[in-house]
Amino acid sequence: MEIKLNFFGAARNVTGSCHYLEANGVRLLVDCGLYQEREFKPRNWADFPVPANTIDAVLLTHAHLDHCGRLPKLVKEGFRGTVYATAATAEIANIIMLDAAHIQEEDVKNKKRRHEKQGKKSPFPYEPLYTMEDAEKVNALFQKVKYRTKVPIGQGVTAEFREAGHVFGSSSIRVEIEKDGETRSVLFSGDVGRWDLPIMRDPDPFEQADYVLVESTYGDRIHEQVASIPGELERIINETHQAGGNVVIPSFALERTQELLFHLNNLLNEDRIPHLLAFVDSPMAVKITEVFKKHPELFDDETMEQVRSGDAPCSFPGLTMSQTVDQSKSINHIKGTAIIIAGSGMCTGGRIKHHLKNNIGRPESTILFVGYQSNGTLGRIILDGAETVRIFGEEHEVKARVERISGFSAHADQNELYQWLSALKPPPRKVFVVHGEESAAAAFGQFISGKTGWTCVVPEYGHETVLD
Numbered sequence: 001m002e003i004k005l006n007f008f009g010a011a012r013n014v015t016g017s018c019h020y021l022e023a024n025g026v027r028l029l030v031d032c033g034l035y036q037e038r039e040f041k042p043r044n045w046a047d048f049p050v051p052a053n054t055i056d057a058v059l060l061t062h063a064h065l066d067h068c069g070r071l072p073k074l075v076k077e078g079f080r081g082t083v084y085a086t087a088a089t090a091e092i093a094n095i096i097m098l099d100a101a102h103i104q105e106e107d108v109k110n111k112k113r114r115h116e117k118q119g120k121k122s123p124f125p126y127e128p129l130y131t132m133e134d135a136e137k138v139n140a141l142f143q144k145v146k147y148r149t150k151v152p153i154g155q156g157v158t159a160e161f162r163e164a165g166h167v168f169g170s171s172s173i174r175v176e177i178e179k180d181g182e183t184r185s186v187l188f189s190g191d192v193g194r195w196d197l198p199i200m201r202d203p204d205p206f207e208q209a210d211y212v213l214v215e216s217t218y219g220d221r222i223h224e225q226v227a228s229i230p231g232e233l234e235r236i237i238n239e240t241h242q243a244g245g246n247v248v249i250p251s252f253a254l255e256r257t258q259e260l261l262f263h264l265n266n267l268l269n270e271d272r273i274p275h276l277l278a279f280v281d282s283p284m285a286v287k288i289t290e291v292f293k294k295h296p297e298l299f300d301d302e303t304m305e306q307v308r309s310g311d312a313p314c315s316f317p318g319l320t321m322s323q324t325v326d327q328s329k330s331i332n333h334i335k336g337t338a339i340i341i342a343g344s345g346m347c348t349g350g351r352i353k354h355h356l357k358n359n360i361g362r363p364e365s366t367i368l369f370v371g372y373q374s375n376g377t378l379g380r381i382i383l384d385g386a387e388t389v390r391i392f393g394e395e396h397e398v399k400a401r402v403e404r405i406s407g408f409s410a411h412a413d414q415n416e417l418y419q420w421l422s423a424l425k426p427p428p429r430k431v432f433v434v435h436g437e438e439s440a441a442a443a444f445g446q447f448i449s450g451k452t453g454w455t456c457v458v459p460e461y462g463h464e465t466v467l468d
């Protein structure tokens with residue numbers, strides 16, 4: 001038995017997930033994600049290390065851009081194989097890839113315009129990484145798979161997807177290879193979620209694998225115990241309502257927005273907040289929420305129970321899912337308190353900037369952060385307590401209250417990752433620690449080998465290894 005494995009992304013860094021596996025003459029990728037760390041972005045432009053037209057299949061763990069965002073480029077380079085994913089992952093990935101393509105096309109146009117104005121000329125062609133047309137083409141290649149069902153890929157290679165509990169539709173995937181009566185399995189964790197997250201079911205770990213690739217985003221950390229999320233939301237909304245301002249929440253379109261709607265619906269049902277107008281002002285979040293509604297089979301028991309009693313988890317009276325620019329603009333004219341959820345999650349673009357412009361100078365309004373804000377983003381600048389911020393080229397004094405609820409996370413921490421790995425009996429032959437900053441991956445590898453005695457390695461980018 002000879003299985004070739006190579007690490008084309010998320011090796012000693014977090015984004016650009018892409019693992020290559022070759023066995024029995026079948027060539028496949030697990031994920032084909034975009035690099036988002038500035039220092040690694042040039043890799044997005046490089047040709048794939050293996051010619052795209054020789055790859056037979058892509059197994060997609062979930063719809064985050066750092067896992068699916070290079071698929072349109074793979075297709076542009078000649079990939080015509082099948083992309084296997086759960087239905088929800090395929091549908092959400094399609095929305096996310098189209099949005100990414102649109103942003104890239106716009107960025108190129110703006111850059112060209114700016115350069116012309118400045119009399120500059122770029123040494124590079126003014127071209128997006130891929131277009132919306134390229135992104136559309138991926139859609140036709142999806143084959144939707146069910147959890148806990150063996151999917152034949154060909155030549156004795158099969159794949160099984162199981163719930164990863166990270167975002168809606170997310171999976172861990174075990175690839176099994178059969179040859180001459182022997183079987184080997186390689187398990188790809190994807191991004192591992194957490195137990196007891198709202199709406200979604202818990203991670204469903206595998207009990208056996210010969211080789212494992214495990215993520216390590218928070219492999220060196222334990223999530224802090226925080227005050228309850230509903231309790232914090234209740235306090236902030238009631239205080240802002242009394243002050244007479246708006247609650248403006250920058251949010252990611254996938255998962256965080258739906259979690260917020262879930263909590264708001266419960267708070268309303270329990271009469272803990274007043275019946276206010278609420279808006280999801282993000283066309284992408286609106287579309288993704290529709291995918292949630294289409295797949296109640298993915299809900300956990302608690303949410304299912306709610307649905308059976310006639311209460312939809314992502315909607316409530318007074319909520320507007322605003323798609324058009326006119327709907328978005330009309331939010332400005334509301335008197336009294338409104339809850340406004342908009343993207344982008346770190347305030348780097350999107351409609352949130354309009355709502356910040358209209359609210360950041362009002363002491364009665366609250367800007368509420370519910371997600372990670374990376375260095376240098378407008379979100380981080382506000383969160384760090386800047387007195388003035390620049391929005392659309394104009395300085396604004398920060399007079400609004402700035403609040404943060406830090407208990408949201410879709411990633412397992414060190415203990416939860418260990419819990420996920422602990423389901424494996426007997427011990428795997430080798431564990432490859434991926435999808436984490438170098439220090440986090442190394443710390444997690446040491447932690448796991450200390451706990452279990454298993455062999456753990458942190459592979460380098462482009463490192464080819466042969467499994468026997």
Ligand SMILES: [Zn+2]
Nearest residue numbers: 062064166191
């Ligand atoms: Zn993810």
